[in-house]
Amino acid sequence: xxxxxxxxxxxxxxxxxxxxxxxxxxxxxxxxxxxxxxxxxxxxxxxxxxxxxxxxxxxxxxxxxxxxxxxxxxxxxxxxxxxxxxxxxxxxxxxxxxxxxxxxxxxxxxxxxxxxxxxxxxxxxxxxxxxxxxxxxxxxxxxxxxxxxxxxxxxxxxxxxxxxxxxxxxxxxxxxxxxxxxxxxxxxxxxxxxxxxxxxxxxxxxxxxxxxxxxxxxxxxxxxxxxxxxxxxxxxxxxxxxxxxxxxxxxxxxxxxxxxxxxxxxxxxxxxxxxxxxxxxxxxx
Amino acid sequence: xxxxxxxxxxxxxxxxxxxxxxxxxxxxxxxxxxxxxxxxxxxxxxxxxxxxxxxxxxxxxxxxxxxxxxxxxxxxxxxxxxxxxxxxxxxxxxxxxxxxxxxxxxxxxxxxxxxx
Numbered sequence: 001x002x003x004x005x006x007x008x009x010x011x012x013x014x015x016x017x018x019x020x021x022x023x024x025x026x027x028x029x030x031x032x033x034x035x036x037x038x039x040x041x042x043x044x045x046x047x048x049x050x051x052x053x054x055x056x057x058x059x060x061x062x063x064x065x066x067x068x069x070x071x072x073x074x075x076x077x078x079x080x081x082x083x084x085x086x087x088x089x090x091x092x093x094x095x096x097x098x099x100x101x102x103x104x105x106x107x108x109x110x111x112x113x114x115x116x117x118x119x120x121x122x123x124x125x126x127x128x129x130x131x132x133x134x135x136x137x138x139x140x141x142x143x144x145x146x147x148x149x150x151x152x153x154x155x156x157x158x159x160x161x162x163x164x165x166x167x168x169x170x171x172x173x174x175x176x177x178x179x180x181x182x183x184x185x186x187x188x189x190x191x192x193x194x195x196x197x198x199x200x201x202x203x204x205x206x207x208x209x210x211x212x213x214x215x216x217x218x219x220x221x222x223x224x225x226x227x228x229x230x231x232x233x234x235x236x237x238x239x240x241x242x243x244x245x246x247x248x249x250x251x252x253x254x255x256x257x258x259x260x261x262x263x264x265x266x267x268x269x270x271x272x273x274x275x276x277x278x279x280x281x282x283x284x285x
Numbered sequence: 286x287x288x289x290x291x292x293x294x295x296x297x298x299x300x301x302x303x304x305x306x307x308x309x310x311x312x313x314x315x316x317x318x319x320x321x322x323x324x325x326x327x328x329x330x331x332x333x334x335x336x337x338x339x340x341x342x343x344x345x346x347x348x349x350x351x352x353x354x355x356x357x358x359x360x361x362x363x364x365x366x367x368x369x370x371x372x373x374x375x376x377x378x379x380x381x382x383x384x385x386x387x388x389x390x391x392x393x394x395x396x397x398x399x400x401x
Contacts, residue, residue, distance in 0.1 A: 121321075122319050141304075257305065264312060
């Protein structure tokens with residue numbers, strides 16, 4: 001069985017997802033020693049060529065899979081420390097991973113997920129066709145809200161689609177087909193599961209699909225919780241498998257705490273912070 | 286501001302970073318004690334190590350179903366090999382934990398706590 005990692009990158013005018021994917025892939029390859037492939041669109045490839053990262057990408061990625069850029073109406077507010085911006089968010093084609101993956105067993109990761117340990121290697125042979133993370137874990141420990149654990153105040157548990165591991169077979173096909181049904185009927189499912197449909201979230205679509213295919217229940221096999229840096233946190237400096245970070249205080253913007261994350265996988269929600277440090281990441285790894 | 290209050294607030298920052306570093310260290314320990322085997326996933330702890338050793342002491346060394354972290358039964362063909370693996374991982378992870386714990390315990394400033 002061929003194991004591998006897949007990352008989606010569709011650049012927007014504000015965020016260079018391709019560059020983030022390169023950093024993420026280099027971390028993943030270094031620490032898990034498995035091939036990593038990239039799903040991109042034509043305009044993202046053109047930007048990779050213009051910004052001189054295409055040659056390095058060809059070196060790092062096992063395959064670069066070019067597809068049509070999905071059309072999106074999705075927007076989101078992204079914080080970068082204390083500043084914020086409303087940006088388009090191209091995330092609607094994640095369910096196509098089943099068709100696109102060149103691997104038998106795939107670990108799908110977000111481009112802002114940095115694999116700094118080999119923990120996920122323990123999960124390749126787990127006897128489960130689709131596994132997600134059941135929880136996020138705030139690095140600071142005291143900033144997790146109810147909507148980080150539940151789809152809504154009265155809804156089902158929220159899984160995190162930051163990491164998804166699946167075996168390409170009939171059961172996982174049903175799962176990803178269902179994710180696509182949920183995406184295309186998002187308002188209906190929002191009524192049913194009582195969440196705000198304003199912005200399409202893969203986490204929610206994947207959670208509903210997981211809930212339904214668990215027989216409308218929880219308690220299935222899972223990946224580890226996602227250690228998370230919020231988008232108001234900033235990377236201070238980087239080392240080998242190490243980030244030093246400023247952690248924001250929700251109560252007061254003047255209050256920050258510094259911490260060091262070493263040899264742990266981490267979801268860095270402040271994308272610009274990864275991009276600002278991309279050169280250092282790529283040199284160190 | 287009263288100097289005594291300022292000193293206390295500065296010290297509280299150090300304590301906050303210390304608490305985060307200790308929590309991250311525990312998280313790292315848990316990550317290193319996660320062990321995938323025979324299609325199951327195990328959290329290596331004293332209970333697992335003791336039970337496996339007990340089975341071996343009783344002469345049960347092959348074809349043993351163990352209950353994994355997801356409460357699924359997992360058939361372990363070679364329990365001696367399994368024991369050796371979890372033993373190695375436990376000691377490697379706990380020695381590393383101890384060494385890093387001692388290091389942060391001795392770090393009396395935020396800079397030292399985060400290796401700056």
